[in-house]
Amino acid sequence: MELEGHRVAIALSRSRRRTVGMSLQDGRVKVVAPAWVPLDEIGNILQHKSRWLSARYRDWQQRQANRLDPEQQWAHGAEILFLGQSCQLALCPELQGVVWHAQAARLVLPLSAQADPDQVRDRVHGWLxxxxxxxxxxxxxxxxxxxxxxxxxxxxxxxxxxxxxxxxxxxxxxxxxxxxxxxxxxxxxxxxxxxxxxxxxxxxxxxxxxxxxxxxxxxxxxxxxxxxxxx
Ligand SMILES: [Zn+2]
Missing domain, CATH: 3.30.2010.10 (Metalloproteases ("zincins"), catalytic domain)
Structure with missing residues (x-):
């Protein structure tokens, strides 16, 4: 469905409950409905609740924006925050250790461009x-x-x-x-x-x-x- 101009996925599951319940989780609409409620009726209920869902979606977007590590790829070229400034992350396997270029606001890690994102994040967090x-x-x-x-x-x-x-x-x-x-x-x-x-x-x-x-x-x-x- 569309919320705040974004296409948002709906995860539907059926349960023994008597009413249709919905929530917004990780930027997706989660719907739990009784087995006997047809899909078009669930669609109607979602439309009816779209203002409420939009408000939840806005809250979620705001929380994302306020995260210190915005949703990002932990990879070459990523932006990180250090002392309130946006800095650029670079990966360079030839290096022996982490190098911080203050003037260029650039943090270079001794990792290959194919490094695992978790590994990149751990090195950044370790340095911070x-x-x-x-x-x-x-x-x-x-x-x-x-x-x-x-x-x-x-x-x-x-x-x-x-x-x-x-x-x-x-x-x-x-x-x-x-x-x-x-x-x-x-x-x-x-x-x-x-x-x-x-x-x-x-x-x-x-x-x-x-x-x-x-x-x-x-x-x-x-x-x-x-x-x-x-x-
Ligand atoms: Zn206090």
């Missing part, structure tokens, strides 16, 4: 995680020194739902994915976690502390809204 370790630690040290709020420990996380966390005893954890954002966004998350050393909640007192550590943090904060980590 190495960068994250240094860059996030550096931002943490700079903001910690500026604010006079010392922390006890720092580690990287691979959390699926959070950008960072801070424990009562000063252990700050930051998500390696942050390195895909610009420095102001990274600094906001760092300031947020440092501010938790003063208040563990999100009270007005807490936000005052964030503002003290990083004046004008709200613009950076808004850039994180709606970005999904389900990757």
């Amino acid at each position: 995680q190495m960068q994250a370790k240094d860059i996030l630690k550096e931002r943490l040290d700079i903001l910690s020194a500026r604010s006079g709020r010392g922390y006890a420990r720092f580690s990287l996380t691979h959390a699926r739902t959070r950008w960072g966390s801070c424990t009562q005893d000063g252990h700050i954890r930051l998500n390696w994915r942050l390195v895909q954002f610009s420095l102001p966004v990274i600094d906001y998350v760092v300031a947020h976690e440092l501010a938790h050393l003063r208040a563990m909640d999100h009270s007005p007192d807490f936000w005052q502390e964030v503002e003290t550590i990083l004046p004008g943090y709200k613009q950076a904060q808004s850039q994180l809204k709606g970005v999904t980590l389900d990757i």
Whole structure:
């Protein structure tokens, strides 16, 4: 069927249920119908529900757009995000290791053009995680020194739902994915976690502390809204 100008596949399955149910999953319409409901009636029901399905489809498109690794081929020429900038990926089997050309915003991996997409993604993620370790630690040290709020420990996380966390005893954890954002966004998350050393909640007192550590943090904060980590 057509939703928002796109042809969308319908996956129909029959079940013992009494009514026709539908949902949008992975950009496809999933329909579960009782065995006795004819196809043309299912077609009518879908038409009748097309506005609702269109809204679900738009939500799904928005989530796709907000993913940090947009639906892409993990191959030569792919675009990746690093420090808020779009960078180009290249594969070159003659290389000994990964080479980062900052000026050209180009990341070259020592892999053949036929490399498995999973292998390419793992090498990119591995490289990003190495960068994250240094860059996030550096931002943490700079903001910690500026604010006079010392922390006890720092580690990287691979959390699926959070950008960072801070424990009562000063252990700050930051998500390696942050390195895909610009420095102001990274600094906001760092300031947020440092501010938790003063208040563990999100009270007005807490936000005052964030503002003290990083004046004008709200613009950076808004850039994180709606970005999904389900990757
Ligand atoms: Zn918080």
